Amino acid sequence: MTSAHPEQTELRRDLRDLVDRVCADFPDEYWRGVDKTRSYPEEFVSALTKTGCLGALVPEEYGGIGLGVGDASVILEQINRNGGNAGPVHAQLYTMGAILRHGSEEQRRRHLPGIASGDVRLQAFAVTEPIAGTDTTSIRTTARREGDSYVVNGQKVFTSRVQHSDLMLLLARTTPRAETERRSQGLSLFLLDMREVEGLSVRPLDMMVNHETNEVFFDDVAIPADSLIGEEGKGFHYVLDGMNAERILIAAECIGDGRWFVDRASRYATNREVFGRPIGMNQGIQFPIARAHINVESANLMRWRAADLFDDHAPCGTEANMAKLLAADASWEAANAALQTHGGYGFAAEYDVERKFRETRLYQVAPISTNLILSHVGEHVLKMPRSF
Numbered sequence: 001m002t003s004a005h006p007e008q009t010e011l012r013r014d015l016r017d018l019v020d021r022v023c024a025d026f027p028d029e030y031w032r033g034v035d036k037t038r039s040y041p042e043e044f045v046s047a048l049t050k051t052g053c054l055g056a057l058v059p060e061e062y063g064g065i066g067l068g069v070g071d072a073s074v075i076l077e078q079i080n081r082n083g084g085n086a087g088p089v090h091a092q093l094y095t096m097g098a099i100l101r102h103g104s105e106e107q108r109r110r111h112l113p114g115i116a117s118g119d120v121r122l123q124a125f126a127v128t129e130p131i132a133g134t135d136t137t138s139i140r141t142t143a144r145r146e147g148d149s150y151v152v153n154g155q156k157v158f159t160s161r162v163q164h165s166d167l168m169l170l171l172a173r174t175t176p177r178a179e180t181e182r183r184s185q186g187l188s189l190f191l192l193d194m195r196e197v198e199g200l201s202v203r204p205l206d207m208m209v210n211h212e213t214n215e216v217f218f219d220d221v222a223i224p225a226d227s228l229i230g231e232e233g234k235g236f237h238y239v240l241d242g243m244n245a246e247r248i249l250i251a252a253e254c255i256g257d258g259r260w261f262v263d264r265a266s267r268y269a270t271n272r273e274v275f276g277r278p279i280g281m282n283q284g285i286q287f288p289i290a291r292a293h294i295n296v297e298s299a300n301l302m303r304w305r306a307a308d309l310f311d312d313h314a315p316c317g318t319e320a321n322m323a324k325l326l327a328a329d330a331s332w333e334a335a336n337a338a339l340q341t342h343g344g345y346g347f348a349a350e351y352d353v354e355r356k357f358r359e360t361r362l363y364q365v366a367p368i369s370t371n372l373i374l375s376h377v378g379e380h381v382l383k384m385p386r387s388f
């Protein structure tokens, strides 16, 4: 007997319908407008918040709906499938995992209900730094303990949604690198309430995508000592621990994008007539779209494999990484096919292909770049020599 397709559970169908209904009020013109003005899709985020979807991964005892990652991934996928961009909300779903898994009971009770309801926004996650880049253990931002506080100094880059978040998850060094045995030690994770701190300055970056991305400067920023999540010095491991969920959710966004591109491209290829017949009659147009569809749906199988393992509490690091890489590659290939199919109109904002093309390109680089996934598989799965 074959098991049902993982997308076909009643809950997942209901979630898809729910997100479709929300998205119906936010058509292409809406997303085109926020992209053009580089603004935050506040009305969309509010509408989605009202459905309770942002608390998808928060357990019921803390006010959320306690879904698995597979179920929650449907929400993000479907936003992108409708032509929107899940980027402005996705961090609210999963960044709280650090508090849930490693925070104290007091921190969970204090923060999770507000995050689940959307009354409190935890959308900012400050890890990347200009000099360290991908080499996270080399970050230079420090948090020095002084009495009941930590004093933070340093700089982050590409920190998204700072202006639309109340809380920020911050990774900083609490023990100098020279005093630790391993480079992954001595880093700590903090939940910083940006409404209460002084000395934080933010400089928005002009980016290719509308992601509200910033440089953040910490100049003697004092934060209460109870902002520390878990144990001092273990922050890097807590960040790694949250990455499988992040990879699976991002893979789902890519699947949503990929399906949107394939849909738009095949529709346009069927309707657009040149030389007296639909361009889709030409295999030079038809086959790249068919190939993109095959690759998106194949990547989707790995997304569900990783999500099922995650929700069964089984090791899934490799599958989550593979799902992210396959889905990001597939959505990018589909984007390229859609752009080519639309010819000159692919470059015209009113067709939305160029906007989605830019947005889906991001996933080759952030939140983890393709090379880092290849190196994980090369080293940890295939046991080839470590490259860095």
Ligand SMILES: Cc1cc2nc3c(=O)[nH]c(=O)nc-3n(C[C@H](O)[C@H](O)[C@H](O)COP(=O)(O)OP(=O)(O)OC[C@H]3O[C@@H](n4cnc5c(N)ncnc54)[C@H](O)[C@@H]3O)c2cc1C
Pocket (backbone or CB within 6 Å): 124, 125, 126, 127, 128, 129, 130, 132, 133, 134, 135, 157, 158, 159, 160, 161, 207, 209, 211, 213, 362, 365, 366, 367, 368, 369, 370, 371, 372, 375, 387, 388
């Ligand atoms: C729109 C946007 C939003 C972002 N949001 C956030 C956020 O909210 N919070 C946050 O902390 N970060 C965020 N980032 C940062 C993102 O995670 C980083 O850009 C990414 O991790 C790469 O770091 P980097 O840009 O410093 O690249 P670098 O580390 O300088 O790397 C440059 C290139 O070299 C490759 N490379 C580096 N070392 C190796 C190696 N040893 N082997 C092979 N290839 C290698 C990388 O894969 C990359 O392709 C965001 C980035 C963007 C663009």
